[in-house]
Amino acid sequence: MAERVAIVAVAQTKYHPNRADVNEGELAYEAIKQVLEETGLTLSDIDSAVTCCQDAWDGRTIASLNLQHVVGAHFGHEFTVAEDGINAAYVAMSQVLSGHHEIVLVESHMKESQGDKSVIENAAFDAILMRQLGLDFTSAAALQARHYMDKYGITPEQCAKAVVRNHGNAKNNPLAQEPMDITVDDVLGSRMLASPIRLLDTKPVSDGACALVMTTEEKAKKLTKKPVWIVGVSNCYETHYLGDRELADSDALVKAAKKAYSMAGINDPLSQIDVAEISTEYSYQEPLWMEGLGFCGRGEGGKLVDSRTIEMGGKLPVNPSGGVLPGNPNGVAGMARVAEAVLQLRGEAGDRQVKGAKVALAHGYTGICGQHQAVMILANM
């Protein structure tokens, strides 16, 4: 990239099953206040705000209605993007690179508790051709899970191991919603939702918000002693129509990762990346997305989950924070991965710190069976 763009502060709220005590704006402000305090900035210093929220989830057109004041955008500059906050971070980076804005506030929030998840997800399907099938994201994910597991011989035990590791890692994350000591048998014995996906194979309903501040290299050095640089980023979409996709191979993620790696000069991700935070709402997605990210070959994701490689202390720890499975809202999940990557690279990840991490990967996705995939590579030097 021509210039370097830095993230100078990140914050997340604690993730919670039902924040009935606050509206979306107040929830977002909890995270925003923290990044302002950390950098010494005020909302008047913000040149532009990029927010991420979704109309169907917030239950109104122009979901960002409650945000304008808390991002300082009254008579100011604001963009709202949908899908995941990792897209908001991408847009913010472009704004800084354009030279048009120096200090950009990025925010994403979601109160999944305020709507009916299954109904809202059904509305995300093409109205004429697919909505009438009655699917939601979980039933669609079950189709993908079954196909992927059949094609490559991935076992339910391997998927369950991903759940056990993520919930276990979450015990080191004070912001995690459901840190838990569970076993593979607990997962395999939990209630079936849509075969092969069981209750513990997926995440709970979650409310939360994430904020970060992005700026130029020059400004970053004034705002923090520990800037984190975006060294690679990409996103990629594949078709919405499930019948037209090879669901067992996430080719959109393969493409997104390749582009981000080439920007960052990465050709061997397993060796060159120190820590990865990836978004997995369903357990089978961890091995599948790791294949897409090139951490292993196609069909080898199950073996990678079995190995110690991705555990804390392994060659490439995946989701030291616990990731999405212990509870992160849609729309925030991917941006929370960016925030966690930043904490790792600043050495501020507390008990979940990967020692000496220099290069981190953050992954986000949205849509049915991971139609949209985004990858961001960050570094601290």
Added chain:
Amino acid sequence: MAEGSPTKKPEQPEYIRIKFDLPRPYHWSTGRYLGKLYAEAKENKRLMANRCPKCKEIRVHAPTPVCPKCKVDMGWDWVELPQTGTVFQYTYQVYPLWDPHEGRRCSNPHPPAIILLDNGVYLRHLLEETDTKKLKEGMRVQAVWEEDYDKRGQGFQDILYFRTIEE
């Protein structure tokens, strides 16, 4: 009728009809700030607004954690609004508006107005007076509250409308 006449009905295209009838419930939170307004209206028939510590401006629609103008934290400074004022602007509609509670158009006879309250802040609300000949800017008005406690809890709508008063 001549071709292209505005009163001529255009030819109807052939539609494929798909019925969607899925309820989409939401549980919105008022949050702390708007929650204060709702609680004071329901419990005490008082209209509350929060005030910026810097510019001292009062935020009527609606209470907010950050002053949009000064971009500073509002803290927790509340003022009670007076319940009398002067009609600043009004309109009346001759076509029926949406009744969002019932999903159909309805005829609301009460003219919407912007009322300059006696402490100098503007409030959007409705007027009781439906006789358009009697409506005028500068009319003195007073809030009329829903007296049934169980029916209150609708925030600004706990005031039914503003009634014309003689002074």
